[in-house]
Amino acid sequence: MSASTASDAPPTARAPRPRRRHSIAEKIGAIGQNRAAALLLLVATVIAVVWANVAHDAYEAFWEMHLTVGLGDIQLDFTLHALVNDALMAIFFFTVGLEVRREFAIGELTSWSRALVPVTAAIAGLVVPALLFFWIALPSGYAHAWGVVISTDTAFLVGALALVGPRIPGRLRIFLLSLAVVDDIGALSIIALVYTENFTPLPLIIAAVGLVGVYLTRYLPTGRGPVYATLAIIVWLAFLASGVHPTLAGVAIALLVPVYRPNRRDVEHALDLARTFRQSPNTEYARAAANSLRESISINERLQSAYAPYVAYVILPLFALANAGVQLTPEIIAGAMTSALTWGIVVGLVVGKFLGVFGSSAVLRLLRIGDFGPGLTLDRIAGGAALCGIGFTISLFIVDLAIDDDAAQNEGRVGVLAASVLAFVLATIVFRMSDALHPDIQTGETLVRPVDPRRDHVFGSMDAPYEIVEYGDFQCPFCLKASGSIEEVRRELGDQLRYVWRHAPLTQQHPNALAGAEASEAAAMQGKFFEFERGLFSDQEHQLPSDIVRLAASLGLDVDRFERDLTAPEVTARVRDDMLDAEAMNISSVPTFFLGGRRHHGPYDAQTLIRSLQASQTAPEAPVPASSAE
Known part of the structure; x- marks a missing residue:
């Protein structure tokens, strides 16, 4: 995937709604469940050893x-x-x-x-x-x-x-x-x-027929569950009889x-049925909505x-x-x-x-x-x-x-x-x-992955003396507020600034945040990352699948290609990489900024960011904007 170029425009701001900063509470994997399952397995093992010896x-x-x-x-x-x-x-x-x-x-x-x-x-x-x-x-x-x-x-x-x-x-x-x-x-x-041992090939023919039936069951319009269950039992018995x-x-x-x-259309259909049930609640609509949600x-x-x-x-x-x-x-x-x-x-x-x-x-x-x-x-x-x-x-x-x-x-x-x-x-x-x-990784004070123009979405020149890397969420109001600060810093510093966006969607607080992040990556595959980012920030309340596709169409993207890219493994992997980077640096809230590779603490208004950038810049010849002087 090619990174966005400096010709892309960064997001602009609108007035945010006041809200508490959110924590990234959903970690990669259900760690608590894994721990409990392992402990139960250990307890069963101990019981078995004690039982066998007593x-x-x-x-x-x-x-x-x-x-x-x-x-x-x-x-x-x-x-x-x-x-x-x-x-x-x-x-x-x-x-x-x-x-x-x-x-x-x-x-x-x-x-x-x-x-x-x-x-x-x-x-x-x-x-x-x-x-x-x-x-x-x-x-x-x-x-x-x-x-x-x-x-x-x-x-x-x-x-x-x-x-x-x-x-x-x-x-x-x-x-x-x-x-x-x-x-x-x-x-x-x-x-x-x-x-x-004792291999008998004939029952495997029955198993093969049953497995073909399992494959074809996906094409049944309804009642697939009982068919899967019946065929599974037949295949299991055939394997048992074969000696395998x-x-x-x-x-x-x-x-x-x-x-x-x-699939976007399946999700939209399920939402339409849910709205129909809400307007006219009855058993038929409830069953249809439940089935549609499940089948999506x-x-x-x-x-x-x-x-x-x-x-x-x-x-x-x-x-x-x-x-x-x-x-x-x-x-x-x-x-x-x-x-x-x-x-x-x-x-x-x-x-x-x-x-x-x-x-x-x-x-x-x-x-x-x-x-x-x-x-x-x-x-x-x-x-x-x-x-x-x-x-x-x-x-x-x-x-x-x-x-x-x-x-x-x-x-x-x-x-x-x-x-x-x-x-x-x-x-x-x-x-x-x-x-x-690895105390530095544990505290997350240093950017673990250096900026790479072949991978990252970069606004500005790689030769610019100042660098801001932001980990954010397109549905977070604080990230929206920060986008205004970034725009102001860009106006102040001009070509001296290199700005990079990376994903850290808060999936528990913002159900559509992950979909928005993946959609922005699909847009990036057509060279429109920052334009798409600006569109997402401009309407944080409407980021359902249909809204995302309409935004892509309004930006002149190839919508068919965009929808295919939404489900591409490369898109999913790109967003997950950013999320794993955020986890590796113990990022617990967004927006989180790294200025010159070091984590920024405190306010993120434009003047504070500029002063922090100056402090992180060691080159004595780097010019200082007049408006940032105290």
């Missing part, structure tokens, strides 16, 4: 209880353990598949240049641990169980990051989540290719569920929102309860301490994951390949690489698939638990050291 026979007997489900002569017989691992975990893998689908369609992995670093780190994080495990565990006779060390537990990873990660984890969190998506793809592929682990049915179905960003969001995102709480708070804790019950008698611990299998798992997860993720990232950084972004420093990547050694869920899952002997399974579980604890402790130490190394 009453081992009762623990085994409970999970080996049989449950029979059927109709007539068709019956399925499961143990409770198999029900959790084969059925409930299919829902977990279904949500993983939804996230994979979303990331490749409209998320971080849509752009190869942006995805290069996490994808490379994920691949190295799969290969290096497997090689280390194979080498160390070879004498044990279980080298074929190398799949135990390849995968990172995403739930524990995100929860642990919320518990012990850096105070401002935004960019690191996106890096780790992108890495985890690729990691999950690798792990699921290996489960399908390596740990499938039935949890992979969840992934296959998820990859065929449509994902898209909300892709089923992928609706399903993620619907299933996420059940996965985090029910399915994963149940899985831990059913699979983490390792006995820790002195004899078992002593055996694990001398077991090549146990040490292969510990070294593979703790050392292998760290070397793979951190080592590959360091090489890319050294070679200046890929986009790291402010705040994603190597020391923080080191902490994230250490957290990747928590392989809990899928590691325990593959222990159960790859190892038949009960004693060896116990040794494997000891290795997984020990590696997870060691990885958590190591990551905590690295993060505390990382925070101590």
Whole structure:
């Protein structure tokens, strides 16, 4: 995307309405929910270990209880353990598949240049641990169980990051989540290719027909939910009959569920129906409005929102309860301490994951390949690489698939638990050291990303002695007031000023702020950023999708191209980058100014800004405007 040129005009002001400055309360990701889910998973693990050691026979007997489900002569017989691992975990893998689908369609992995670093780190994080495990565990006779060390537990990873990660984890969190998506793809592929026994191909034909039906269901005008559910059950049963682990049915179905960003016309239609219901409330209009609102969001995102709480708070804790019950008698611990299998798992997860993720990232950084972004420093990547050694869920899952002997399974579980604890402790130490190394980023006093005319929206010459960088929100009245101050400073300083706008939309207080920011980026792709900015500021009360499109038309933009660009991954990534920069600098309110690269505190009237610019300018020959003299 090309930056706006100096020929663009900056925004002008109108009288603001008095209002309190807002805080940026919505952080990247639901950190509180992640922390709670991780703690619940940890509690379930502790309960399983205690239960297995206090009453081992009762623990085994409970999970080996049989449950029979059927109709007539068709019956399925499961143990409770198999029900959790084969059925409930299919829902977990279904949500993983939804996230994979979303990331490749409209998320971080849509752009190869942006995805290069996490994808490379994920691949190295799969290969290096497997090689280390194979080498160390070879004498044990279980080298074929190398799949135990390849995968990172995403739930524990995100929860642990919320518990012990850096105070401002935004960019690191996106890096780790992108890495985890690729990691999950690798792990699921290996489960399908390596740990499938008694393969029967015929049922997979039925599964294939069912998956085609899942794909075509998107074209049904109504009643898609029951059809999806019925086909999902058929596909799961077909996978079960084929010998391929039935949890992979969840992934296959998820990859065929449509994902898209909300379409402007669908949103407008939903709003029209809501207005109709408000004018004439009845059951028919209520149902139509509710259906229209629901359909404006892709089923992928609706399903993620619907299933996420059940996965985090029910399915994963149940899985831990059913699979983490390792006995820790002195004899078992002593055996694990001398077991090549146990040490292969510990070294593979703790050392292998760290070397793979951190080592590959360091090489890319050294070679200046890929986009790291402010705040994603190597020391923080080191902490994230250490957290990747928590392989809990899928590691325990593959222990159960790859190892038949009960004693060896116990040794494997000891290795997984020990590696997870060691990885958590190591990551905590690295993060505390990382925070101590970056006090300037923590306080946010310095602009973390220098102005780049190829990326930024710049008004003025790059040779100008004075520079103002503003982080703002098009719907914020204080940013509107600041636009008047900027216009006055521009008149005073003329060609001596370089002004840069960056996005920090307050999405909780201003529901349309994010859409306005993305629309301005779509306008920038046609060279009209500052004109569009001025239009948004001139009418802060009317920034619905239809208003934004009318503004684009009034500025002479190609409206069809503008609407396509509104949903382009490049536009979303550009705004999110600015938001992550703001988070990395601990920006808690807007407008926030950086003058000469240093954060400005206090009033932002024109004369105060000019005096602060003078103070930040060290060149003695820089002229001083007469009107700014005291």
